[in-house]
Amino acid sequence: MGLNQVYRSVVLGVAGQPWIERLITTKGRPLALRFVAGETLEEALKAVEALEAEGVHGILDLLGEMVTSEEMACRFKDQILELIEAFGRLPYPRYVSLKLTQLGLDLSEELAYRHMTEILERARAAACFVRIDMEDSPRVDATLRIYRRLLEAGYTNVGTVLQAYLRRSEADLEALLPYKPNLRIVKGAYKEPPEVAFTDKRTVDRQYLALVRRNLEAGNPTAIATHDERIIREMKRWVRERGVPEELYEFQMLYGIRRDLQRALAREGYAVRAYVPYGRDWYPYFSRRIAERPENLFFVVRGLLRG
Ligand code: FDA
Numbered sequence: 612m613g614l615n616q617v618y619r620s621v622v623l624g625v626a627g628q629p630w631i632e633r634l635i636t637t638k639g640r641p642l643a644l645r646f647v648a649g650e651t652l653e654e655a656l657k658a659v660e661a662l663e664a665e666g667v668h669g670i671l672d673l674l675g676e677m678v679t680s681e682e683m684a685c686r687f688k689d690q691i692l693e694l695i696e697a698f699g700r701l702p703y704p705r706y707v708s709l710k711l712t713q714l715g716l717d718l719s720e721e722l723a724y725r726h727m728t729e730i731l732e733r734a735r736a737a738a739c740f741v742r743i744d745m746e747d748s749p750r751v752d753a754t755l756r757i758y759r760r761l762l763e764a765g766y767t768n769v770g771t772v773l774q775a776y777l778r779r780s781e782a783d784l785e786a787l788l789p790y791k792p793n794l795r796i797v798k799g800a801y802k803e804p805p806e807v808a809f810t811d812k813r814t815v816d817r818q819y820l821a822l823v824r825r826n827l828e829a830g831n832p833t834a835i836a837t838h839d840e841r842i843i844r845e846m847k848r849w850v851r852e853r854g855v856p857e858e859l860y861e862f863q864m865l866y867g868i869r870r871d872l873q874r875a876l877a878r879e880g881y882a883v884r885a886y887v888p889y890g891r892d893w894y895p896y897f898s899r900r901i902a903e904r905p906e907n908l909f910f911v912v913r914g915l916l917r918g
Contacts, residue, residue, distance in 0.1 A: 613810050613811050613812055615812055618902070619802060622901055622902035623801070623899070623902050626894075626898035626901070634915070635897070635911070636894050639897075639911060639915060642914040643893050645910070646896070646900045647674070647866070647888050647896065647897065648866055648888065650889065650893075651889065652673075652693065652697055654889060655694075655889035656671075656698070658866065658889070659671065659698075659701065659703065660701070662885050662887070665873070665877065666874065666877035667873050667874065668703060668706065668883070668885075669706070669884065669885060669887045670708050670742065670863070670886045670887060671694055671708070671887050672708040672744075672886055672887065673690055673707075673890045674889065674890035674892045674896050675687050675710070675892040676713055676895055677712050677895070678712055678713055678714070678717065679717075679718075681715060681718055681722065684714050684715030684718065684722060684723075684726065685715075687714060688714055688726040688729065688730065691707065691709055691713075692729070692733050695707060695734050695739050696737065698737065699738070699739060705734075705737055705738060705739035705740065706741075706742070707734070707740075707741055707742070708741075708742040708743075709730070709741065709743065709744065710743075710744045710746055711723045711727070711746070711750070714727060714730075716750060716753055716754075716757075720753050724760060724761075727741075727743075727757060727761060728761070728764070731768060735766075735768055740768050740769070741770075742770050742771065742772065742795060742834075743771040744771075744772055745797070746801070747803065748777060748803050751779070751783070755771070755786075755787070758787075759787070759790060762790045769793070770832070770834075771795070772796070772797055772836075773796055773797075773822055774797055774798065774800075774808075775809075775815050775816075775819035775822055776798055776799035776809050777799060777803070777808055780818065780822060781821065781822065781825075784822055788825075788829050791829075791831050793831065793832040793833075794822075794831065794832075794834070795863060796819060796823045796826070796834070796835060796837075797836045797837065798815055798816075798819055798839075800899045800902070800903065816839070816842060819837070819839075819842060820842065820845060820846070823860075827850070827859060830859070832858075832859055833860050834860070834862075834863045835862050835863065836862075836864070837864075838864050838865070843872070843876070846860075847881075857882070861881070861884060862881055862882070863884045863885070864886070865885065865888075865900070866887045868900075873885055
C-alpha cells in the first residue's frame with residue numbers, strides 16, 4: 612500500500628472516533644473555515660460572489676451525508692430546493708452538488724430517486740445544473756442506477772462522478788457511455804480496501820487521465836476535478852492537440868485549495884469552477900480534506916494547540 616493510502620486510512624480511521632469528532636466540532640470550527648464557506652446559505656452565496664470576482668464560478672454544496680431518517684432526508688431535500696431558489700436569484704451560472712445519502716439513499720433507493728426528481732424539476736426552472744457526488748464504494752451501484760434512471764426519464768441537467776482510484780471505474784464508464792454521461796472525474800477521497808481501490812498513486816493518476824480522455828473522446832461533457840498540476844498540464848496539452856471544443860470540459864477544484872491555480876486557469880481563459888461546501892454538517896467533509904494532506908493535519912493540530 613502506498614504511503615498516501617496509509618496516511619488517508621489512518622486519518623479517516625481516527626476521525627471516525629466519536630471523541631475526536633466531538634473535539635474537532637467544538638474547538639475546530641474556525642479551522643474548518645479554511646475549507647468550508649460557512650454554516651449558512653448567505654455565507655455560501657457571498658463566497659460565490661467573491662469567486663465570481665476572480666473569474667471562477669461556484670458549485671454550491673450543502674454539507675450532509677449518512678442521513679438516518681426519512682424526516683432528515685426530506686429536510687435536506689427542502690434545504691436544497693431553497694438553495695436552488697436563492698442561487699437562481701444571482702446573475703451567475705448555477706450549479707449545485709449533492710450526495711444521495713443526504714436524500715435518503717441508505718433508507719430507500721426509491722426515496723432518494725423521488726427526491727432527485729423533485730430537485731431536478733426545480734433546478735430546470737432555475738437553469739441550474741445538479742451534480743451527484745460519488746460516495747464510498749458500497750454506494751456506487753445504487754448511485755449509478757439512479758443516475759441512469761434519471762437520464763432515461765429525460766433529465767439533462769444532471770451529472771455524476773467517477774473515482775479514478777476504484778478498480779471498477781473503467782468498466783462503469785464503458786457502461787455509461789451509451790447514455791452520453793456528463794461526468795466529473797476525481798481521484799477519490801474515501802477509505803477503501805485494496806481489493807476495491809488502487810493504492811498506488813501512479814496507477815490512480817494513469818486511470819484518471821484515461822477516464823477523462825475516454826469520456827471526452829466520446830464527445831461527452833467532462834469536469835476535470837483535481838489540484839494535480841501535472842494532470843492539469845497534461846490535459847491542457849491534450850485538449851489543445853485534439854481540438855476538443857471548449858464547452859466540453861472545465862477544471863474544478865475545492866474551495867480554499869490552490870486558489871492561485873484556480874485564478875491562473877481562469878485568467879488563461881479556461882472555464883473553472885470551485886466546489887463551495889457550506890452547512891453545519893461539515894465534519895466528514897473536513898476530515899476527508901485533512902486525510903488528503905499531512906500539512907493539513909499539522910494545520911489542525913497547531914490550531915487546536917493554540918486554542
Ligand atoms: P492529489 O491528492 O494527488 O493532490 C495533488 C496536489 O493538490 C497536492 O500535491 C496538493 O498540492 C493539492 N491538494 C490536494 N488535496 C489537498 C488538500 N486537501 N489541501 C491542500 N492541498 C491539496 N471525491 C470523491 O470521492 N467523490 C466526489 O464526488 C468528489 N467530488 C469532488 C469535486 C471536486 C470539484 C474536487 C476538486 C474534488 C472532489 N473529490 C471527490 C475529491 C477528490 O477525490 C480528491 O480527494 C481531491 O481532489 C484531492 O485529490 P487531487 O486530485 O487534488 O490530487
